[in-house]
Amino acid sequence: MTAAVDVRARLVDRLEASGVLTPGWRQAFLDVGRHEFLPDVFWASTGDGYERCDRARSPERWLELAYSDVAIVTQWDDGTSSGQQREPTSSVSMPTMVASMLRDLDVHEGHKVWEGGTGPGWNAGLLARRQGAHNVVTVELDAVVAAQAAANFRALDIAPTAVVGDAAHGYLPGAPYDRGILTCSVRHVPPALIGQIRRHGVLVLPFAPLFGGGAVARLTVTGTTVTGTTATGPFTGSSAFMRMRQQRYQAPPVDDYLPGDWPGDAVREYTTLNPLNVVDDWLASFVVGLAVPDLYYRRSNNGGSGMTTLWLFDTGVTSWATVDFVDGASRFEVRQSGSRRMWSEVEDTVRWWTAAGRPGFERFGLTLEGGEHRAWLHQPANPLPSPRGQD
Known part of the structure:
Protein backbone atom coordinates (compact mmCIF):
# COMPACT_ATOMS: atom_id res chain seq x y z
CA MET A 1 0.00 0.00 0.00
CA CYS A 184 -18.29 29.83 -1.34
CA SER A 185 -20.34 31.85 1.11
CA VAL A 186 -23.12 34.27 0.21
CA ARG A 187 -24.99 36.92 2.19
CA HIS A 188 -27.96 36.72 -0.15
CA VAL A 189 -28.83 33.68 -2.27
CA PRO A 190 -28.86 34.47 -6.00
CA PRO A 191 -32.39 33.68 -7.28
CA ALA A 192 -30.99 31.71 -10.22
CA LEU A 193 -29.62 29.07 -7.88
CA ILE A 194 -32.95 28.00 -6.44
CA GLY A 195 -34.71 28.73 -9.73
CA GLN A 196 -32.70 25.97 -11.45
CA ILE A 197 -33.43 23.30 -8.81
CA ARG A 198 -36.42 20.99 -9.24
CA ARG A 199 -39.31 21.22 -6.83
CA HIS A 200 -38.44 19.25 -3.69
CA GLY A 201 -34.79 19.46 -4.74
CA VAL A 202 -32.08 20.61 -2.33
CA LEU A 203 -29.54 23.42 -2.36
CA VAL A 204 -26.70 23.35 0.20
CA LEU A 205 -24.65 26.49 0.70
CA PRO A 206 -22.63 28.47 3.24
CA PHE A 207 -24.56 31.57 4.32
CA ALA A 208 -22.57 34.39 5.93
CA PRO A 209 -24.29 37.64 6.94
CA LEU A 210 -22.43 40.89 6.38
CA PHE A 211 -21.92 41.46 10.11
CA GLY A 212 -20.13 38.15 10.68
CA GLY A 213 -20.40 34.47 11.44
CA GLY A 214 -21.57 31.82 9.02
CA ALA A 215 -23.43 28.54 8.75
CA VAL A 216 -24.36 25.93 6.16
CA ALA A 217 -27.97 26.20 4.98
CA ARG A 218 -29.89 23.22 3.59
CA LEU A 219 -32.71 24.66 1.51
CA THR A 220 -35.51 22.62 -0.05
CA VAL A 221 -37.29 24.10 -3.05
CA THR A 222 -40.97 24.27 -2.15
CA GLY A 223 -42.56 25.70 -5.27
CA THR A 224 -42.98 28.71 -7.51
CA THR A 225 -45.04 31.86 -7.01
CA VAL A 226 -45.60 34.93 -9.16
CA THR A 227 -42.49 36.43 -7.54
CA GLY A 228 -40.23 33.45 -8.22
CA THR A 229 -39.07 30.16 -6.76
CA THR A 230 -39.47 29.58 -3.02
CA ALA A 231 -37.22 27.55 -0.75
CA THR A 232 -36.77 27.03 2.96
CA GLY A 233 -34.66 25.02 5.35
CA PRO A 234 -32.49 24.94 8.47
CA PHE A 235 -28.87 25.72 9.07
CA THR A 236 -26.97 22.53 9.81
CA GLY A 237 -23.85 23.86 11.52
CA SER A 238 -21.26 26.61 11.53
CA SER A 239 -19.02 27.28 8.56
CA ALA A 240 -16.31 29.68 7.43
CA PHE A 241 -15.97 30.00 3.66
CA MET A 242 -14.51 32.57 1.32
CA ARG A 243 -17.10 35.05 0.11
CA MET A 244 -18.49 34.76 -3.42
CA ARG A 245 -16.50 37.35 -5.35
CA GLN A 246 -19.58 39.17 -6.59
CA GLN A 247 -20.81 39.62 -3.01
CA ARG A 248 -17.71 41.10 -1.44
CA TYR A 249 -18.81 44.33 0.16
CA GLN A 250 -16.96 47.53 -0.64
CA ALA A 251 -17.79 49.89 2.21
CA PRO A 252 -18.15 53.62 1.52
CA PRO A 253 -15.59 55.93 3.14
CA VAL A 254 -16.35 56.92 6.73
CA ASP A 255 -16.68 60.55 5.60
CA ASP A 256 -19.88 59.58 3.79
CA TYR A 257 -21.40 58.84 7.20
CA LEU A 258 -19.59 61.43 9.27
CA PRO A 259 -18.73 64.61 7.40
CA GLY A 260 -16.53 66.66 9.67
CA ASP A 261 -14.95 65.68 12.96
CA TRP A 262 -16.06 62.87 15.24
CA PRO A 263 -18.41 62.73 17.15
CA GLY A 264 -20.47 65.14 15.05
CA ASP A 265 -24.09 65.17 16.22
CA ALA A 266 -23.85 61.76 17.87
CA VAL A 267 -25.62 61.16 21.16
CA ARG A 268 -23.46 59.79 23.98
CA GLU A 269 -24.80 56.80 25.91
CA TYR A 270 -23.42 53.82 27.84
CA THR A 271 -23.85 50.07 27.51
CA THR A 272 -23.04 47.12 29.72
CA LEU A 273 -22.86 44.75 26.74
CA ASN A 274 -19.22 44.06 25.93
CA PRO A 275 -18.90 44.77 22.18
CA LEU A 276 -16.01 42.34 21.72
CA ASN A 277 -18.11 39.54 23.20
CA VAL A 278 -20.43 40.06 20.25
CA VAL A 279 -18.03 40.41 17.32
CA ASP A 280 -15.54 37.80 18.55
CA ASP A 281 -18.24 35.16 19.06
CA TRP A 282 -18.98 33.38 15.75
CA LEU A 283 -22.52 32.42 16.79
CA ALA A 284 -23.42 35.77 18.37
CA SER A 285 -22.23 37.72 15.34
CA PHE A 286 -24.14 35.33 13.06
CA VAL A 287 -27.39 35.91 14.97
CA VAL A 288 -26.90 39.69 14.86
CA GLY A 289 -26.18 39.44 11.12
CA LEU A 290 -29.37 37.46 10.51
CA ALA A 291 -31.48 40.01 12.41
CA VAL A 292 -29.77 43.12 10.99
CA PRO A 293 -28.60 42.09 7.50
CA ASP A 294 -27.53 45.59 6.42
CA LEU A 295 -25.17 46.12 9.38
CA TYR A 296 -21.38 45.89 9.23
CA TYR A 297 -18.55 46.95 11.50
CA ARG A 298 -14.93 48.00 11.59
CA ARG A 299 -12.57 47.75 14.53
CA SER A 300 -9.80 50.18 15.43
CA ASN A 301 -7.17 49.97 18.15
CA ASN A 302 -6.36 53.38 19.54
CA GLY A 303 -2.60 53.26 19.75
CA GLY A 304 -1.22 52.15 23.10
CA SER A 305 -4.23 53.37 25.06
CA GLY A 306 -5.61 49.88 25.56
CA MET A 307 -8.93 50.95 24.06
CA THR A 308 -10.62 49.30 21.09
CA THR A 309 -13.34 51.14 19.18
CA LEU A 310 -16.03 49.28 17.32
CA TRP A 311 -17.53 51.30 14.45
CA LEU A 312 -20.95 50.19 13.18
CA PHE A 313 -22.53 51.30 9.90
CA ASP A 314 -25.59 50.53 7.78
CA THR A 315 -25.24 49.87 4.07
CA GLY A 316 -27.83 52.55 3.32
CA VAL A 317 -25.36 55.17 4.62
CA THR A 318 -27.92 56.65 6.99
CA SER A 319 -26.56 55.81 10.44
CA TRP A 320 -23.45 54.96 12.41
CA ALA A 321 -22.35 54.20 15.96
CA THR A 322 -19.18 53.68 17.95
CA VAL A 323 -18.62 51.60 21.07
CA ASP A 324 -15.38 51.97 23.06
CA PHE A 325 -14.06 48.86 24.75
CA VAL A 326 -11.63 49.23 27.65
CA ASP A 327 -10.33 46.10 29.31
CA GLY A 328 -11.71 45.66 32.81
CA ALA A 329 -14.54 48.17 32.37
CA SER A 330 -18.08 47.30 33.40
CA ARG A 331 -19.72 49.75 31.02
CA PHE A 332 -18.70 51.11 27.65
CA GLU A 333 -19.23 54.48 26.00
CA VAL A 334 -21.52 54.53 22.96
CA ARG A 335 -22.05 57.23 20.33
CA GLN A 336 -24.97 56.91 17.88
CA SER A 337 -26.00 59.11 14.97
CA GLY A 338 -28.54 58.96 12.17
CA SER A 339 -32.10 57.81 11.68
CA ARG A 340 -31.30 54.45 13.28
CA ARG A 341 -29.51 53.47 16.47
CA MET A 342 -27.13 50.81 15.19
CA TRP A 343 -25.76 49.72 18.57
CA SER A 344 -29.26 49.61 20.03
CA GLU A 345 -30.24 47.19 17.26
CA VAL A 346 -27.32 44.96 18.23
CA GLU A 347 -28.33 45.13 21.90
CA ASP A 348 -31.95 44.32 21.08
CA THR A 349 -30.89 41.25 19.11
CA VAL A 350 -28.49 39.95 21.73
CA ARG A 351 -31.09 40.53 24.47
CA TRP A 352 -33.73 38.61 22.48
CA TRP A 353 -31.30 35.78 21.69
CA THR A 354 -30.24 35.51 25.35
CA ALA A 355 -33.87 35.44 26.52
CA ALA A 356 -34.49 32.59 24.03
CA GLY A 357 -31.73 30.54 25.68
CA ARG A 358 -28.94 31.43 23.21
CA PRO A 359 -29.98 28.79 20.65
CA GLY A 360 -27.29 27.41 18.35
CA PHE A 361 -26.84 27.44 14.59
CA GLU A 362 -29.05 24.40 14.00
CA ARG A 363 -32.08 26.10 15.59
CA PHE A 364 -32.13 28.83 12.94
CA GLY A 365 -33.26 28.63 9.33
CA LEU A 366 -33.86 30.63 6.19
CA THR A 367 -36.79 31.09 3.82
CA LEU A 368 -36.41 32.54 0.33
CA GLU A 369 -39.34 33.98 -1.56
CA GLY A 370 -39.50 36.58 -4.31
CA GLY A 371 -35.82 37.41 -3.94
CA GLU A 372 -36.31 38.17 -0.25
CA HIS A 373 -34.71 36.35 2.69
CA ARG A 374 -36.44 35.70 5.99
CA ALA A 375 -34.50 34.18 8.87
CA TRP A 376 -36.37 32.20 11.51
CA LEU A 377 -35.92 30.39 14.80
CA HIS A 378 -37.12 26.79 15.29
CA GLN A 379 -39.63 26.89 12.39
CA PRO A 380 -40.40 29.03 9.32
CA ALA A 381 -43.54 30.44 10.98
CA ASN A 382 -41.37 32.03 13.68
CA PRO A 383 -39.35 34.82 12.00
CA LEU A 384 -36.69 36.74 13.89
CA PRO A 385 -38.01 39.94 15.47
CA SER A 386 -36.92 43.26 13.99
CA PRO A 387 -34.81 45.39 16.33
CA ARG A 388 -35.64 49.02 17.02
CA GLY A 389 -35.04 51.31 14.07
CA GLN A 390 -35.93 48.79 11.36
CA ASP A 391 -39.11 49.02 9.34
Missing part, protein backbone atom coordinates in the same frame (compact mmCIF):
# COMPACT_ATOMS: atom_id res chain seq x y z
CA THR A 2 1.47 3.34 -1.04
CA ALA A 3 1.87 6.17 1.47
CA ALA A 4 -0.89 8.20 -0.22
CA VAL A 5 -3.35 5.34 -0.18
CA ASP A 6 -2.52 4.61 3.45
CA VAL A 7 -3.02 8.15 4.76
CA ARG A 8 -6.16 8.50 2.64
CA ALA A 9 -7.66 5.37 4.17
CA ARG A 10 -6.88 6.64 7.67
CA LEU A 11 -8.61 9.96 6.90
CA VAL A 12 -11.66 8.15 5.58
CA ASP A 13 -11.79 5.98 8.69
CA ARG A 14 -11.64 9.08 10.91
CA LEU A 15 -14.39 10.81 8.94
CA GLU A 16 -16.58 7.73 9.11
CA ALA A 17 -15.97 7.28 12.84
CA SER A 18 -16.94 10.92 13.51
CA GLY A 19 -20.27 10.43 11.71
CA VAL A 20 -19.80 13.10 9.04
CA LEU A 21 -19.03 10.57 6.28
CA THR A 22 -22.12 8.55 5.45
CA PRO A 23 -21.64 5.01 4.05
CA GLY A 24 -22.60 5.96 0.51
CA TRP A 25 -19.62 8.33 0.29
CA ARG A 26 -16.89 6.05 1.62
CA GLN A 27 -15.83 4.58 -1.73
CA ALA A 28 -15.74 7.97 -3.45
CA PHE A 29 -13.43 9.34 -0.73
CA LEU A 30 -11.21 6.26 -1.09
CA ASP A 31 -11.10 6.49 -4.88
CA VAL A 32 -10.62 10.24 -5.32
CA GLY A 33 -7.47 11.36 -3.54
CA ARG A 34 -7.41 14.84 -2.03
CA HIS A 35 -3.70 15.21 -2.75
CA GLU A 36 -4.37 14.77 -6.47
CA PHE A 37 -6.04 18.20 -6.49
CA LEU A 38 -3.35 20.11 -4.61
CA PRO A 39 -0.49 22.13 -6.12
CA ASP A 40 3.11 21.49 -5.17
CA VAL A 41 3.07 24.58 -2.97
CA PHE A 42 0.09 25.33 -0.74
CA TRP A 43 -0.78 27.01 2.56
CA ALA A 44 -2.49 24.94 5.25
CA SER A 45 -4.69 26.67 7.82
CA THR A 46 -3.35 24.98 10.94
CA GLY A 47 -4.91 27.18 13.63
CA ASP A 48 -1.72 29.19 14.13
CA GLY A 49 -2.01 30.98 10.81
CA TYR A 50 -1.05 29.52 7.44
CA GLU A 51 1.75 27.03 7.05
CA ARG A 52 3.44 27.19 3.67
CA CYS A 53 4.34 23.74 2.43
CA ASP A 54 6.52 22.90 -0.58
CA ARG A 55 6.25 19.34 -1.83
CA ALA A 56 9.78 19.36 -3.25
CA ARG A 57 11.30 20.35 0.08
CA SER A 58 9.02 18.48 2.50
CA PRO A 59 7.21 15.64 0.68
CA GLU A 60 6.20 13.82 3.87
CA ARG A 61 4.81 16.96 5.51
CA TRP A 62 3.06 17.89 2.24
CA LEU A 63 1.26 14.53 2.16
CA GLU A 64 0.49 14.67 5.87
CA LEU A 65 -1.20 18.07 5.49
CA ALA A 66 -3.00 16.93 2.33
CA TYR A 67 -4.86 14.35 4.45
CA SER A 68 -5.21 16.41 7.61
CA ASP A 69 -8.51 17.95 8.60
CA VAL A 70 -7.48 21.48 7.63
CA ALA A 71 -8.43 23.87 4.87
CA ILE A 72 -5.70 24.33 2.26
CA VAL A 73 -5.29 27.61 0.41
CA THR A 74 -4.25 27.32 -3.22
CA GLN A 75 -4.63 30.96 -4.32
CA TRP A 76 -4.28 34.38 -2.70
CA ASP A 77 -5.74 37.73 -3.73
CA ASP A 78 -7.46 36.42 -6.88
CA GLY A 79 -4.09 35.33 -8.21
CA THR A 80 -2.53 38.81 -8.12
CA SER A 81 -0.42 38.27 -5.01
CA SER A 82 3.32 38.80 -5.36
CA GLY A 83 4.57 37.48 -2.06
CA GLN A 84 2.39 39.71 0.14
CA GLN A 85 -0.64 37.47 0.62
CA ARG A 86 -3.64 39.19 2.16
CA GLU A 87 -6.84 37.27 1.41
CA PRO A 88 -7.22 33.57 0.49
CA THR A 89 -9.35 33.33 -2.67
CA SER A 90 -9.29 29.65 -3.63
CA SER A 91 -8.88 26.57 -1.51
CA VAL A 92 -9.69 22.95 -0.80
CA SER A 93 -12.03 22.84 2.18
CA MET A 94 -11.56 20.83 5.37
CA PRO A 95 -12.45 17.16 4.77
CA THR A 96 -15.00 17.24 7.62
CA MET A 97 -16.74 20.22 6.01
CA VAL A 98 -16.71 18.59 2.57
CA ALA A 99 -18.13 15.35 3.98
CA SER A 100 -20.78 17.06 6.09
CA MET A 101 -22.02 19.22 3.19
CA LEU A 102 -22.19 16.18 0.92
CA ARG A 103 -24.14 14.42 3.66
CA ASP A 104 -26.54 17.38 3.77
CA LEU A 105 -26.86 17.21 -0.02
CA ASP A 106 -28.42 13.72 0.31
CA VAL A 107 -27.83 12.59 -3.27
CA HIS A 108 -29.47 9.50 -4.67
CA GLU A 109 -28.74 7.41 -7.72
CA GLY A 110 -29.48 9.31 -10.93
CA HIS A 111 -29.58 12.73 -9.28
CA LYS A 112 -28.17 15.52 -11.41
CA VAL A 113 -25.99 17.88 -9.36
CA TRP A 114 -24.84 21.46 -9.93
CA GLU A 115 -21.82 22.83 -8.08
CA GLY A 116 -20.82 26.47 -7.83
CA GLY A 117 -17.16 27.16 -7.09
CA THR A 118 -15.06 24.37 -8.61
CA GLY A 119 -11.78 25.49 -7.04
CA PRO A 120 -9.10 22.83 -7.56
CA GLY A 121 -11.88 20.28 -8.18
CA TRP A 122 -11.84 17.77 -5.31
CA ASN A 123 -15.51 18.22 -4.41
CA ALA A 124 -16.58 17.90 -8.05
CA GLY A 125 -14.38 14.82 -8.39
CA LEU A 126 -16.09 13.19 -5.41
CA LEU A 127 -19.50 14.00 -6.86
CA ALA A 128 -18.52 12.63 -10.26
CA ARG A 129 -17.28 9.40 -8.70
CA ARG A 130 -20.51 8.97 -6.72
CA GLN A 131 -23.07 10.16 -9.27
CA GLY A 132 -21.32 9.57 -12.57
CA ALA A 133 -19.55 12.43 -14.35
CA HIS A 134 -22.48 12.88 -16.76
CA ASN A 135 -24.64 13.91 -13.80
CA VAL A 136 -22.32 16.63 -12.49
CA VAL A 137 -21.98 20.25 -13.63
CA THR A 138 -19.41 22.48 -11.92
CA VAL A 139 -18.92 26.21 -12.48
CA GLU A 140 -15.83 28.30 -11.66
CA LEU A 141 -15.45 32.06 -12.20
CA ASP A 142 -11.64 32.26 -12.19
CA ALA A 143 -10.30 31.03 -15.53
CA VAL A 144 -6.87 30.15 -14.10
CA VAL A 145 -8.37 28.13 -11.25
CA ALA A 146 -10.79 26.47 -13.70
CA ALA A 147 -7.87 25.47 -15.93
CA GLN A 148 -6.08 23.91 -12.97
CA ALA A 149 -9.21 21.95 -12.07
CA ALA A 150 -9.62 20.79 -15.66
CA ALA A 151 -6.04 19.51 -15.66
CA ASN A 152 -6.71 17.64 -12.42
CA PHE A 153 -9.83 16.07 -13.90
CA ARG A 154 -7.92 14.95 -17.01
CA ALA A 155 -5.13 13.43 -14.94
CA LEU A 156 -7.66 11.29 -13.09
CA ASP A 157 -9.82 10.58 -16.13
CA ILE A 158 -12.81 12.31 -14.51
CA ALA A 159 -15.03 14.28 -16.85
CA PRO A 160 -17.78 16.33 -15.18
CA THR A 161 -19.17 19.22 -17.21
CA ALA A 162 -16.77 21.97 -16.12
CA VAL A 163 -17.82 25.50 -17.00
CA VAL A 164 -15.94 28.79 -16.72
CA GLY A 165 -18.64 31.21 -15.65
CA ASP A 166 -20.43 33.07 -12.89
CA ALA A 167 -21.81 30.65 -10.30
CA ALA A 168 -24.31 33.33 -9.21
CA HIS A 169 -26.14 32.60 -12.47
CA GLY A 170 -26.14 28.84 -12.00
CA TYR A 171 -25.85 27.03 -15.34
CA LEU A 172 -29.13 27.15 -17.21
CA PRO A 173 -28.18 24.80 -20.10
CA GLY A 174 -27.95 21.91 -17.63
CA ALA A 175 -31.03 22.77 -15.57
CA PRO A 176 -33.12 21.60 -13.86
CA TYR A 177 -31.00 19.94 -11.18
CA ASP A 178 -32.00 17.60 -8.39
CA ARG A 179 -29.31 18.96 -6.12
CA GLY A 180 -27.11 22.04 -5.91
CA ILE A 181 -24.10 22.85 -3.76
CA LEU A 182 -22.14 26.07 -3.37
CA THR A 183 -18.57 26.11 -2.06
